[in-house]
Amino acid sequence: MSQSNVNAPAWYTASRVLIPGLLLVALVILAALVSFVWTPFDVTKLNIPAKLQTPNTTHWFGTDHFGRDIFSMIMVGARTSLAVAVLAVGIGLCVGIPLGLTAASMQGSLLDEIIMRGNDLVFAFPALLIAIMITAVFGPGAVNAIIAIGIFNIPVFARLTRGSALSLWQRDFVLAARVSGKGATRISIEHILPNITNLLIVQGTIQFSLGILAEAGLSYVGLGAQPPTPSWGRMLAESQTLITLAPHLALFPGFAIILTVLGLNLTGDGLRDLSDPRIRRR
Amino acid sequence: MITTNSNHHTDAQLRVNGLNLSIHETPILNSVSFDVRAGEVLGIVGESGSGKSMTAYSILQLLPDGSSLSGSVELEGQQLIGASESELCDVRGDVVGMIFQEPMTALNPVQTIGQQVAETVYIHGGVSRRAALKVARETLNRVGLPEAEFALDRYPHELSGGQRQRVVIAMAIALKPRLLIADEPTTALDVTTQAQILAVLKRLVLEDRMALILITHDLAVVANVADHLVIMRHGNIVEQGGVQEVLATKAHPYTRQLFEASGHKPDREGTSLTDKPLLKVDGLIRDYRLPRTRLFGPSRYFRAVDDVSFQLHRGESLGLVGESGCGKxxxxxxxxxxxxxxGGVITIDGETVNAHHTMxxxxxxxxxxxxxxxxxxxxxxxKVNRLVAEPFxxxxxxPTGNALRAVIAEVLESVGLAASDADKYIHEFSGGQRQRIAIARALVIKPALIILDEAVSALDVSIRAQILDLLASLVDTHDLSYLFISHDLSVVRSITDRVLVMKAGKLVEQGPTEQVFLHPEHPYTQSLIAAVPQLPD
Structure with missing residues (x-):
C-alpha cells in the first residue's frame, strides 16, 4: 500500500537534499584544510595601507581595518569553527549516549533518577553561563569554548537517547533478545543503539550547527578563540563598529556561518533518510 | 427476518457499481459492485490486501494521494463520484457514519466522551451546544452506556476497550446516518465484548433502518450478523449473495478455502504425550507496583497473577485462554x-527459574x-541470519561461519522458507513469513518448550492455518512442548491437549481441551465459549 512513487524513489529524494548539503559541508572542510598549507595572504600580518578595501581581484572578499585579507581569515576561521563544533558534539555523544542508554536500561532505578536529574541541572545553565564560569576559572580560549559547548550537549543527547530507548525496550524484539539471555549492555549496543542512530545523526547535525553558532556567539563576546586566531564570531564583533562604513566585513563571515549551518542541516536530513534500510532497499 | 426487510424496501440505500481504484498505477479494486438496503447488514469479508477497507474508503473518497477512482457510488440516489469536497464533507459524518478498528486511538484522550459525541451533532446538526449534548446523552444511552455510570464528563481513559468502542459507535450514529461503515469494529476486542458490540450494531440497524457495511476478516463474525455477504480477494468480488446461500453452497473455491481455513484443525495424531513434567508452576504471584498517589504515601500494588499453579508435560501442547488484562x-x-x-516457584526440569542474571x-x-x-x-x-542466530x-x-550458515539454512527450510532468505532484511517478508522466521528463531537452539504468545492472532485465516500445521508438524520432528496463549478459543481448541482458563489473575478452570469446551464447569468459561461466533456447519 505504501509504495513510493516509481519516478522518485526515496533514495533519490534523500540524495536531493544530501548532495547539496554534503557539497556545502565539503566546501567548508576543504577551506579549513587548505588553510593549513596555503592562504592567499598571511592572516597574522597587518597591512594598514590596504585597510578597508571592498572586494576586488586581489582581495576577493576585501580587507578589514588592519588590512588583513577577509577571504584568508574566513578560510582559517572555518578551522576554528569546525574544530570547536566537532569536539563539542563529540563530547556530547561520547558522554550523553552511554548515560542515556544506562538510564533507559534501568528505568525507574536510583541511578536513572540521578542521571536524569543531573541532566536537568546542567540543562538549567545556559551554555553562555557555563562558558563564562569556565572562562572565569581557566581564562578564555578555544579549548574552554569546546568544553562549555560540549557540556551543554551532554543532556541533549542523554535525553534523546533515553527517551527513544525507553520505547524500544518495550518492543518484542528486545524481549526476544532478553529471552536469548542477553544482558542490558549487550541489548543496548546491539538492538537499541542501531535503532536510534538516525535520530542521533539528525540531532548530531543540529547540535553541530548549533555548536558553530555557539562558537560564533562565544567569540563574539570574547570568550572563544583569542586573537590573533581568526574566528567568524570575532570577525562579526569587530565589524560592528564599521558596519556603515564597510558592510562587507559583516557580510562574509555571516554568509560563512549561514552556509555551514544550512549545509549541516541538509546533510542531517539526507543521512537520516539513507540510514533507514526500509527506505534504502525499496 | 431478512426477507421481510427486502420486501418493504426494494430500493437500495447504497448502490456501488463498477468501482475501479488504482493508487500510483497499482490496481487496487477491479469493478466492485454491490447494493445495500436500509435496515440491512452487508458483510465484506476478505484477507489483508483484498481491498475490503479500500472499498469503504472509496465510498467516502477518503483516499491517499495518487489515487484514481472511477465507477459509480450512489447514496440515496446522490452520485458521490465526482462530487465536490464540500458536498462530500456534508455526506461524511452526517449521511454516512464510520467506525474504525482501534477504539484506543479513535477517541481524543483530552476530551470528555460527551463533548466528542456532541461535536459531530454540533458540526452537522445545526443545533445549539445544549441540544447537541442532549442528543449525545440519548445516543450514549442507546449504545448501552447509561447515564448513571457513564456521565457525559467521563474521559476515554476511564473506560474499557468495549466501552470506548460503544462511544465510537455513538459518535457515528448520533446523527442517525443512512449508512454506517464499520471497519473491523470488533477485531481488537475480547470475544465476550465482541458479541455485545455486534448485538448493539444489529439492534441499531433495525431501530434506525440504517444500512450497515461490516468489514471483517472473520467469516464467523459476519455469519451471525450479516444479511448479505461479499467475499473479496485481490480487489475483486469473488462471490456475493445472501449469507445463508453463500455459506451453505460455498460455490466459489475461494469461499470454500476461507471457510475451511477458519475452522482449520491441524493433524496432530503423531503427538507423543508423556507424563514427565517439563514446566511446573506452583503458587505463582506477580505484583505490579502502582504509581504513588502521594509523595510519601505507601506504595500500592496490583496483583496481576494470583496464586497460579499448573504443570506442563513433555510433548504436551497446553493452552492458556483468557481475555485481555487477565494476566496471560x-x-x-x-x-x-x-x-x-x-511468590511461588517456577521450575523447568526441576531447575528453578528466576529473573536474576544467576539463572x-x-x-x-x-x-x-x-x-x-x-x-x-x-x-x-x-538481516534474517543475524535475527535467527540471536538465541545462540x-x-x-x-557454531560460527559456514557451520552457522548451515544451521540457519536448515532451520529456515524446516519452517518452509528458503535458505537464501537469510540474506534479506525483515521488511521484505509478509506477516505470515515473518511469523515463520519467529518460529525459526525459537527453534534454532532446539528448546524443549516454546511459548506462543498470541502467535497466530494477527494473521489471516489461510496463513493461520498454515502456521498451525507447521507448529503441529514441528512437535514430532523437534521434540517440542507448547504453551499456547491466546484469546481465540477456536485456535486453542484445534491445537492443544489441555487448556487453562484464566480470569483476573486466577486460573478458574483447567482440564483436557475437548472436555473443557464441551462441558465447561466454571460460569466464566461457559460465557467465553458461548460468545465465540460460530460458523454454520
Missing part, C-alpha cells in the same frame, strides 16, 4: 524469567518464545 502475558514473562516474581544459560536454552506482532518482534536493522548467545560452543 505477565505469566509468560515470569515463566521466561524476565520479571521478578513475588543458568543452560536453563534459559530450554525455552523460547514467539510473539503476536510479526512486525514488532524483529530488529528492523538486522545462550550456547557456549555456538
Amino acid at each position: 502475558s505477565t505469566l509468560t514473562r515470569a515463566i521466561l524469567g524476565l520479571d521478578t516474581i513475588q 543458568a544459560l543452560s536453563l534459559r536454552r530450554k525455552m523460547q518464545v514467539v510473539f503476536q506482532d510479526p512486525y514488532g518482534s524483529f530488529n528492523p536493522r538486522h 548467545h545462550l550456547v557456549k560452543d555456538a
Whole structure:
C-alpha cells in the first residue's frame, strides 16, 4: 500500500537534499584544510595601507581595518569553527549516549533518577553561563569554548537517547533478545543503539550547527578563540563598529556561518533518510 | 427476518457499481459492485490486501494521494463520484457514519466522551451546544452506556476497550446516518465484548433502518450478523449473495478455502504425550507496583497473577485462554524469567527459574518464545541470519561461519522458507513469513518448550492455518512442548491437549481441551465459549 512513487524513489529524494548539503559541508572542510598549507595572504600580518578595501581581484572578499585579507581569515576561521563544533558534539555523544542508554536500561532505578536529574541541572545553565564560569576559572580560549559547548550537549543527547530507548525496550524484539539471555549492555549496543542512530545523526547535525553558532556567539563576546586566531564570531564583533562604513566585513563571515549551518542541516536530513534500510532497499 | 426487510424496501440505500481504484498505477479494486438496503447488514469479508477497507474508503473518497477512482457510488440516489469536497464533507459524518478498528486511538484522550459525541451533532446538526449534548446523552444511552455510570464528563481513559468502542459507535450514529461503515469494529476486542458490540450494531440497524457495511476478516463474525455477504480477494468480488446461500453452497473455491481455513484443525495424531513434567508452576504471584498517589504515601500494588499453579508435560501442547488484562502475558514473562516474581516457584526440569542474571544459560536454552506482532518482534536493522542466530548467545560452543550458515539454512527450510532468505532484511517478508522466521528463531537452539504468545492472532485465516500445521508438524520432528496463549478459543481448541482458563489473575478452570469446551464447569468459561461466533456447519 505504501509504495513510493516509481519516478522518485526515496533514495533519490534523500540524495536531493544530501548532495547539496554534503557539497556545502565539503566546501567548508576543504577551506579549513587548505588553510593549513596555503592562504592567499598571511592572516597574522597587518597591512594598514590596504585597510578597508571592498572586494576586488586581489582581495576577493576585501580587507578589514588592519588590512588583513577577509577571504584568508574566513578560510582559517572555518578551522576554528569546525574544530570547536566537532569536539563539542563529540563530547556530547561520547558522554550523553552511554548515560542515556544506562538510564533507559534501568528505568525507574536510583541511578536513572540521578542521571536524569543531573541532566536537568546542567540543562538549567545556559551554555553562555557555563562558558563564562569556565572562562572565569581557566581564562578564555578555544579549548574552554569546546568544553562549555560540549557540556551543554551532554543532556541533549542523554535525553534523546533515553527517551527513544525507553520505547524500544518495550518492543518484542528486545524481549526476544532478553529471552536469548542477553544482558542490558549487550541489548543496548546491539538492538537499541542501531535503532536510534538516525535520530542521533539528525540531532548530531543540529547540535553541530548549533555548536558553530555557539562558537560564533562565544567569540563574539570574547570568550572563544583569542586573537590573533581568526574566528567568524570575532570577525562579526569587530565589524560592528564599521558596519556603515564597510558592510562587507559583516557580510562574509555571516554568509560563512549561514552556509555551514544550512549545509549541516541538509546533510542531517539526507543521512537520516539513507540510514533507514526500509527506505534504502525499496 | 431478512426477507421481510427486502420486501418493504426494494430500493437500495447504497448502490456501488463498477468501482475501479488504482493508487500510483497499482490496481487496487477491479469493478466492485454491490447494493445495500436500509435496515440491512452487508458483510465484506476478505484477507489483508483484498481491498475490503479500500472499498469503504472509496465510498467516502477518503483516499491517499495518487489515487484514481472511477465507477459509480450512489447514496440515496446522490452520485458521490465526482462530487465536490464540500458536498462530500456534508455526506461524511452526517449521511454516512464510520467506525474504525482501534477504539484506543479513535477517541481524543483530552476530551470528555460527551463533548466528542456532541461535536459531530454540533458540526452537522445545526443545533445549539445544549441540544447537541442532549442528543449525545440519548445516543450514549442507546449504545448501552447509561447515564448513571457513564456521565457525559467521563474521559476515554476511564473506560474499557468495549466501552470506548460503544462511544465510537455513538459518535457515528448520533446523527442517525443512512449508512454506517464499520471497519473491523470488533477485531481488537475480547470475544465476550465482541458479541455485545455486534448485538448493539444489529439492534441499531433495525431501530434506525440504517444500512450497515461490516468489514471483517472473520467469516464467523459476519455469519451471525450479516444479511448479505461479499467475499473479496485481490480487489475483486469473488462471490456475493445472501449469507445463508453463500455459506451453505460455498460455490466459489475461494469461499470454500476461507471457510475451511477458519475452522482449520491441524493433524496432530503423531503427538507423543508423556507424563514427565517439563514446566511446573506452583503458587505463582506477580505484583505490579502502582504509581504513588502521594509523595510519601505507601506504595500500592496490583496483583496481576494470583496464586497460579499448573504443570506442563513433555510433548504436551497446553493452552492458556483468557481475555485481555487477565494476566496471560505477565505469566509468560515470569515463566521466561524476565520479571521478578513475588511468590511461588517456577521450575523447568526441576531447575528453578528466576529473573536474576544467576539463572543458568543452560536453563534459559530450554525455552523460547514467539510473539503476536510479526512486525514488532524483529530488529528492523538486522538481516534474517543475524535475527535467527540471536538465541545462540545462550550456547557456549555456538557454531560460527559456514557451520552457522548451515544451521540457519536448515532451520529456515524446516519452517518452509528458503535458505537464501537469510540474506534479506525483515521488511521484505509478509506477516505470515515473518511469523515463520519467529518460529525459526525459537527453534534454532532446539528448546524443549516454546511459548506462543498470541502467535497466530494477527494473521489471516489461510496463513493461520498454515502456521498451525507447521507448529503441529514441528512437535514430532523437534521434540517440542507448547504453551499456547491466546484469546481465540477456536485456535486453542484445534491445537492443544489441555487448556487453562484464566480470569483476573486466577486460573478458574483447567482440564483436557475437548472436555473443557464441551462441558465447561466454571460460569466464566461457559460465557467465553458461548460468545465465540460460530460458523454454520
